[in-house]
Amino acid sequence: MTTADTPARALPRTSENLLLAEAGEGTRVQFSGIVKDYGATRVLHGVDLDVAPGEFVSLLGPSGCGKTTALRVLAGLERATAGSIRLGGKDVSSVPTNKRDIGMVFQSYSLFPHLRVVDNVAFGLRRRRINRTDAAARAAAALELVGLGHLAERFPHELSGGQQQRVALARALVTEPRVLLLDEPLSALDAKVRVQLRDEIRRIQLRLGITTVFVTHDQEEALAVSDRIAVMSAGRIEQIGTPEDLYLRPATAEVAAFVGVSSVVLGVVAGGALTVWGQPLPLQIAAPDGEVDVFLRPENVRISSADGSGTEAVVQESTFLGSFRRTLVRTLDGALVRVQHAASDRVTFDDRVRIALDPVPVAVRPRT
Template identity: 55%
Template sequence: MAFLQLTNIQKSFGPVQVVHNFDMGIDKGEFVSFLGPSGCGKTTILRMIAGFETPSGGTIFIDGKDQGALKPNQRNIGMVFQAYALFPNMNVHDNVAFGLKVAGDSKPEIDKRVKQMLGLIKLEHLADRFPYQLSGGQQQRVALARALAVKPQVLLLDEPLSALDAKIRVSLREEIRQIQQQLGITTVFVTHDQEEALSISDRIVVMNAGRADQIGTPFEIYNTPATRFVASFVGTLNIIEGKVADPAIGAVTIGGQQISLSEPITGAKGGDSISLALRPEAGSIAEGARGDTALPGKVVSRSFLGSVIRTKLRVGEDIISFDMFNDPGMIPPVAGESVTLRFAAKDLLVIRE
């Protein structure tokens, strides 16, 4: 059994079932992110692990112990919320010390542990300040230190960075990952930000309408999406509609042009409609570009995005986006220009529903 084991977890609010038969094992020291849009069930699962919600069915075990009969304060869990939830009448030291005082630790033990935690988040010099005297990023660091001070078995993070500006968010997520690895604590992180999930997770759970559409490493989730939803939700992706020409050899027709996939198409017959996925960075129109597949088309538009230029190409009825590096020495194509997009057949993925 995994360190954190969720088996057949279900949750209903009245007649509405918001989590359907969820199963997952999380290893000790693993960092797992639940990724998905609002209302997909990710926070509900987190709250059931914490004990704030009672599952309608299924079991939750931590280190082999059933958590079903335990109240939130009886579970050895640390939790950080989106709203920092610091006590406004307590300074930084006392906020971090709160859980230790409730646990009945002695003052010397508390002071020692608080000093360790403030050192960990690099805020020792702000121990006497109150929350209103701190920035948002500093408040969230204090909330993290408070959650970790009690030495929890599992750390739960409920969209802790969503209230921060972009630059602080990037910096703090890197700090969270570094601290998590340093302590080796099992961590569950809930977010709707795909970049956050991809950058700091060991594994990602992509949630859709109360179900896990895919569980895998960031590399697997991004490069081999299992469903149309995962393909469209994670990263920028072209969804291209085609027709199966010959499934045995992986031949498909796109915009009246026949190309071959890298593998046969199982479960399909000639004439069937098929959805294909292609990442924008997989294609190139550069002269001499490598790729065993070519699709001629006409440029529709281009967008300057800083380090890359995203160009939209019409191929038949499809609009395909591709990215090219911003090279000052190269003139990008203009609308109406005919170009040929080249890419490797292996980069064109069949999307299953």
């Protein structure tokens, strides 16, 4: 696992772009016991997070879990009730936003409609009293970095949504900040553009080696681009780890439920051993005896003909997803289970089948 004491990667060195020529090795970011209250309501409960220099960490969770509040505290847009924020080892808890040397990209593009693209990008440099010639050169370099050098003279209304968000990204990078903060920057875009820009952000982040904190509620985005992911729930970090750790080894039922797709079925723990429909399954984490909810990944459920082995079920629906199918079946005890299988294995509504479970460790929670 990447830690704050080991850089996430070896950083490239290149002089082909003004920004890349100055690329550093990133800045360590530390949340230490961050508490945030709004009146009598506590929204962050002692958040601790250590981001390595050059690392890409996502804050992932449902709406209202506190991820955007945590990002705003890091940016200096909100003042923590308790705890500290450190950048590069220096406590910046009392430092105003404009002195923290960060770049931030929001969900809304917030471009100036009356300024050309290049002037939008150069705006922050001009505010820092960088002379016009140098500001224009650095803005042009930033636009080349995001693939929009040919659109420098256009106005925002002449660009697509994805292009406008690239301009916002270039504007955040042009000042060469120590840390890049991304607050759900892709959620307003359509699916195809979202994937393209997501991959572009990751490519740029790797080339610059800039420490990046990315807020999203979209687990696919987080899994695709992150070195590590912090899953948040009710103002706390439930688990932090690599995408593989979170998906394959969720530490809590909340993480298992939120990361990836799972079916929840009834199981029984007796003597520390779990059974589901009479089949033994290994546990991710030891659980007390009794009835439990079991989280089954669709790729760990197999489907066979009605006269095969396994648990009887009836097909409710089957969806073609290109390289595979995802089929929903109902067992005799009423459980709805998703099964992922080869696209060539076709089933239809009301087919009677049997399902079997792969013997892989599963997450559980006591049934209430």
